Every structure is written in structure tokens, then in C-alpha cells.
Amino acid sequence: MASNLVHRPLASLAIPQSGAGRFIVQAAMVVAGSLLLALSAKAKVVLGPVDMSLQTLAVLLIAATFGFRLGVATLLVYLAEGAAGLPVFQGTPEKGIGLAYMMGSTGGYLAGFLAMAAIVGWVVDRGWGKNIVKIFAAMLVAEIVMMAMGFSWLAYLIGAAKSWQFGVVPFIVPDLIKVALAAALTAAASGMVGGSKG
Numbered sequence: 001m002a003s004n005l006v007h008r009p010l011a012s013l014a015i016p017q018s019g020a021g022r023f024i025v026q027a028a029m030v031v032a033g034s035l036l037l038a039l040s041a042k043a044k045v046v047l048g049p050v051d052m053s054l055q056t057l058a059v060l061l062i063a064a065t066f067g068f069r070l071g072v073a074t075l076l077v078y079l080a081e082g083a084a085g086l087p088v089f090q091g092t093p094e095k096g097i098g099l100a101y102m103m104g105s106t107g108g109y110l111a112g113f114l115a116m117a118a119i120v121g122w123v124v125d126r127g128w129g130k131n132i133v134k135i136f137a138a139m140l141v142a143e144i145v146m147m148a149m150g151f152s153w154l155a156y157l158i159g160a161a162k163s164w165q166f167g168v169v170p171f172i173v174p175d176l177i178k179v180a181l182a183a184a185l186t187a188a189a190s191g192m193v194g195g196s197k198g
Helices: 003-008 012-015 020-042 055-083 096-103 107-125 132-158 159-169 169-197
Strands: none
Touching: 012 020, 012 169, 020 055, 055 096, 055 107, 055 132, 055 169, 096 159, 107 132, 132 159, 132 169, 159 169
């Protein structure tokens, strides 16, 4: 029993195994996760074309807690909310809403968040969450993928030099701190759950 729990995302412990309750709980978790992402997007520091927020940390923790399937579903719902015109993104509504905003300077990062959730959720489903070295490495890879996607789209819009200067460099240290914090929290929580069931 204990070994199986280690290889399941933490949120699965609160989900009924079958019945209508399972779907209701999962849907509630996805909606709550999308609301958390919206709130984290609004906590920002203005740095230039792309502002810094707590969203990276939120994406990492949601993916690590929910696992691949629910983590990706949460990001898809969040992106769908934004595409529908809800002011859930960092610069909405002042910088536009819906697809117009998503095609702007932060578009690559938004797509990168989905990739980030997929990577972290996938490794957590395979039991990496309890090992701080493994989960840190996976989160770092996810961070690099997200930044590469954001940089690529921003470079298309404003050029590679400005994209690197304003879209990557200011975020290197803060995002490394967020990755380390998310990895530590994930490993600690997974260890406590595993220990309590052992």
C-alpha cells in the first residue's frame, strides 16, 4: 500500500476511487487550480516586456500535486478561460484579452506553462516527487523548456537580443529560487505522506 502511494500524486489521496464523486472532486480541483493560476499571475513585478509573477511557482506546485492528467487539464482550462476573454492572465485586461493577448509577448510562456505541467506531472506520476534531487532536476528541465518557448516567441516579436535581455536574463535567478522551493515543498510533502503510510 505504501509503495503505491509514493507513485501517485498527492491530490489523488483526496479523490474517490469511483463514482460521480470522483468526477466532481477532479473537476473542482481543476477549477480551483485555474483560479490559483489566475491569482498568481496578478502578483507581479514589472520588469519590461514580460513581467515577473508567482505563476511559475504555481504551475510547478499544481503539476507536482495533481500529476500529469489533472495538471495538464488544469492548464488547459486556465488557457481556455483566457482565450474566452476572462481576465486571468498577467496583463489582462489592460493589455488586451482573449486570443489577442495570448498572441502577444507572453504567448510563448503561456504555452510553455502547459509543457512545464506535462513534464513535472509525468515524472511525479512515476514516483520522482519524493526524491528532491530527481524532482529538482525534472522541474529545472521543465523551467528550461518553458523559458525556451517563451524566448522563441518573444524573439519572433521583438528580436533575439531584446528577448534575451528582457525575457530571460531577469528571470534566471528568481525562477531558480522558485524551482528549488517547489522541489523542496514537493519532496517534503511526498515524504510526509509516504512516511505516514509506511
